[in-house]
Amino acid sequence: MNGEEILKLLEDEKNEAELFRQADLVRKQYVGDEVHLRGLIEFSNICRNNCMYCGIRKDNKKLSRFRIEPDELVKTVQKAVNLGFRTIVMQSGEDMYYTRDKLCRIIAAIKKFDVAVTLSVGERTFADYKAFREVGADRYLMRIETTDKDLYHRLNPKMSWDYRYECLLMLKELGYELGSGIMVGLPGQSLKSIAEDLLFLKRLDVDMAGIGPFIPHQETPLANSCGGSLHLALRTMAIMRLLLPDINIPATTAMESLHPKGRILALQSGANVVMPNITEGEYRRLYQLYPGKICINETPVQCRSCIGLKIMSIGRKIGMGYGSRKKVL
Ligand code: SAH
Numbered sequence: 001m002n003g004e005e006i007l008k009l010l011e012d013e014k015n016e017a018e019l020f021r022q023a024d025l026v027r028k029q030y031v032g033d034e035v036h037l038r039g040l041i042e043f044s045n046i047c048r049n050n051c052m053y054c055g056i057r058k059d060n061k062k063l064s065r066f067r068i069e070p071d072e073l074v075k076t077v078q079k080a081v082n083l084g085f086r087t088i089v090m091q092s093g094e095d096m097y098y099t100r101d102k103l104c105r106i107i108a109a110i111k112k113f114d115v116a117v118t119l120s121v122g123e124r125t126f127a128d129y130k131a132f133r134e135v136g137a138d139r140y141l142m143r144i145e146t147t148d149k150d151l152y153h154r155l156n157p158k159m160s161w162d163y164r165y166e167c168l169l170m171l172k173e174l175g176y177e178l179g180s181g182i183m184v185g186l187p188g189q190s191l192k193s194i195a196e197d198l199l200f201l202k203r204l205d206v207d208m209a210g211i212g213p214f215i216p217h218q219e220t221p222l223a224n225s226c227g228g229s230l231h232l233a234l235r236t237m238a239i240m241r242l243l244l245p246d247i248n249i250p251a252t253t254a255m256e257s258l259h260p261k262g263r264i265l266a267l268q269s270g271a272n273v274v275m276p277n278i279t280e281g282e283y284r285r286l287y288q289l290y291p292g293k294i295c296i297n298e299t300p301v302q303c304r305s306c307i308g309l310k311i312m313s314i315g316r317k318i319g320m321g322y323g324s325r326k327k328v329l
Pocket residue numbers: 053054055091092093094120121122123141142143145182183212213214215216217254289290
């Protein structure tokens with residue numbers, strides 16, 4: 001598919017059911033019926049950046065900030081491993097309290113549990129990424145957010161699109177399984193630009209692509225923006241499946257925040273991964289990138305069993321392996 005063909009599919013609300021059906025078929029053929037679960041721990045909401053869309057941006061003074069100390073973090077992960085998770089995703093704001101050494105020690109401790117470790121801690125240096133990889137980090141998740149550089153720089157003051165892209169290349173070079181992705185429905189983002197994002201992710205040959213709707217947060221400069229629609233996000237995700245048939249595609253939490261069945265709809269339109277939250281207690285509520293975040297009052301046990309039942313109710317099964325990308329092409 002070229003940009004124009006992708007654009008047509010993005011615009012075509014009327015026939016989206018057919019696109020979703022095709023993406024579901026391709027998903028089944030290439031990655032099968034297993035849904036891989038990733039236990040997501042959000043371990044710090046402290047961030048040096050000021051992304052205009054993000055609820056944990058530095059200038060949100062109304063938010064109480066937390067960081068989970070390494071010991072507690074490792075304990076939480078151990079409990080998640082006991083619940084059966086084979087992948088742990090460690091996500092945070094760009095919090096430099098977690099130095100290279102500190103993160104290395106945490107990663108090494110978690111790797112002892114025989115799980116795949118995904119990091120999602122934003123932009124760091126090559127030396128950091130290399131050290132994390134050497135102590136066992138397997139995967140890295142960093143969305144490019146948009147490939148429209150002007151839009152990116154309007155939304156991410158003082159950040160550089162080029163450096164973010166360079167980080168993605170470094171991670172690839174270091175042998176991480178690479179996850180990236182975008183938000184859909186950002187103010188000033190055109191469908192043509194989303195089509196270009198999709199081609200970018202295809203060219204980068206990402207192993208995982210996370211696509212979610214932008215949801216405006218009250219305590220950000222974009223509080224009064226429109227936000228993305230679930231359906232456009234689903235169409236974008238379905239096209240991603242057609243472009244890169246063998247990759248991992250999560251049913252994103254932001255989709256479920258817009259619709260009670262958001263993640264199930266996604267799993268039936270090309271997605272094959274879900275990332276249940278394993279963060280405990282009060283921390284969940286405090287890590288609100290956008291409003292309406294699901295499951296803020298649940299426990300990890302509840303999230304695991306709830307999503308398990310949902311997955312089985314649509315005739316799918318839970319993956320028992322690490323759920324790495326198996327390249328077909
Ligand atoms: N610091 C890490 C993690 C960022 S939070 C990093 O830079 O990669 C994870 C993702 O949440 C972001 O990449 C962004 O795509 C998404 N996000 C942030 N604010 C959002 C909002 N208001 N609506 C929807 N998604 C949002």
